[in-house]
Amino acid sequence: MRTFQRSLPMALMRAREAVMCEFSPELRKHDLSPQQWRVLRALEERSSMDATTISKHCALLMPSLSRILKNLEARGLVIRAPSAGDQRRTHIEISDSGRSLFKLIAPLQELRYESLTERFGYGKLELLYELLEELVEKVGKEEV
């Protein structure tokens, strides 16, 4: 029987926590959770999207995203409006103040990412990304 320590979900979780330790503190200074930051980042890159697109882009389930957007909207970092064509869709746009906050934080996080890459090794990081992607692909395939 496989030993207890051989747990893929646990190993992945542990790794994620370790990586978060690197990025979270800076975000917390601005009262941003990693997920809120992820959404802000995505919107900064694309300017605007509907909720479902953000959900896919950020790997967030709709219920989580719903809460996150409510929060970000309340803080004025994001603007929500029903989509023109399809009234079901919500159109999300990053606000000026959202963009300012992004510009304040992004460079610092970028430095940390570079430092992490250096410590871990560029090649290994690439390899890790590839393995993770392949894992998602091959494990997801099972559902009929």
Place this chain on the structure above:
Amino acid sequence: MRTFQRSLPMALMRAREAVMCEFSPELRKHDLSPQQWRVLRALEERSSMDATTISKHCALLMPSLSRILKNLEARGLVIRAPSAGDQRRTHIEISDSGRSLFKLIAPLQELRYESLTERFGYGKLELLYELLEELVEKVGKEEV
């Protein structure tokens, strides 16, 4: 600037979710969360431990573990008693009914793990474990 998709926390999260899809449904049938299952598994292997040891073993923070144990105890899967030597410590033991539940679920999960190993490739899985471990090591090192 690094593109949005190059996010290690996100990649790790996505992978974890994909893997969970494999194991969660069976657990949910028995009203067990992945973490509750992890604790039960750890206790089955060692029979009994104090809370802090479980916490380290299962990579759970104490507040989470505290809630999990309260739940498992209420369901009679686990027995809690103050430790003999040190009254601060809580001694946790798996109950007979906890052991029975484990024996019911474990073989099914084992099969799923084997299937996953086969689909992903044994070598790749080993490599992934190693990379994740190394990542935790090298990223954790930063704090002084």
Place this chain on the structure above:
DNA sequence: AACTATCATTTAACAGGTTAATAAAAATAG
């Protein structure tokens, strides 16, 4: 022995992960 610091655990508070249920708009079938 009394005071203080440390340690193990719990509680609180807030956010996200997850499944199921709901509401409303849009697409499709008949």
Place this chain on the structure above:
DNA sequence: CTATTTTTATTAACCTGTTAAATGATAGTT
């Protein structure tokens, strides 16, 4: 064109993740 189905988003309910604060027990000091 109405009835049904599908899609989009939200809400609810429960659990975990996470930081900070609180409680209670132990160890160390003076």
